[in-house]
Amino acid sequence: MRCLALALILCSLAAFANAYCYMGPKRVGAQEPCQDDTDKDWHEVGSSWTNSKCMECSCTAIAMDCCDRMGRPSGFPEDCEVLRDWKECTFEVVKKNDHSVQCPHAAVGK
Numbered sequence: 001m002r003c004l005a006l007a008l009i010l011c012s013l014a015a016f017a018n019a020y021c022y023m024g025p026k027r028v029g030a031q032e033p034c035q036d037d038t039d040k041d042w043h044e045v046g047s048s049w050t051n052s053k054c055m056e057c058s059c060t061a062i063a064m065d066c067c068d069r070m071g072r073p074s075g076f077p078e079d080c081e082v083l084r085d086w087k088e089c090t091f092e093v094v095k096k097n098d099h100s101v102q103c104p105h106a107a108v109g110k
Contacts, residue, residue, distance in 0.1 A: 020072065020108065024064035034059035037066075054089035076105035 024034065033042040038051040048058040050069055057066040070089045073082050080103035084091045095101040 020068035022066055024066075027061060027063055030061055034064040036064075050089065052086060054086060071107040073105045073107050076103045079103075080105070 024037070027034075031045055033044050034057075035042050036049070036051050036057060038053045038055060041049075041051075043049055043057070043059045043064075045059050045061055048056070050056050051066075054068065054070040055066040056069045057064060070084065070091060073091060073093050076082075076093045079096055080093050081096045082091055082093055083099065092099075093103040093105040095103060
């Protein structure tokens with residue numbers, strides 16, 4: 001029973017750790033700029049930026065790494081919706097029929 005519980009915990013941690021970050025193709029020793037997958041902008045090696053989908057990225061000689069800066073809401077009631085502010089990289093979970101009422105939720109990432 002303890003092994004099953006440990007396996008479930010490890011599987012959930014692996015999913016959490018990898019769900020909202022990604023690494024681009026390996027670029028060992030590369031000095032060429034990285035191209036953002038979302039905005040298609042080019043960024044010099046050593047630079048960091050946040051793209052229009054709130055992914056915080058960095059360009060290194062090894063790879064381009066990006067992680068979700070906003071997080072993803074989950075576990076909220078069906079009568080609620082997510083309002084995202086892509087400029088500020090924030091979100092609110094509110095009632096569909098009354099945006100002044102906040103809804104309970106969990107969030108993954110960020």
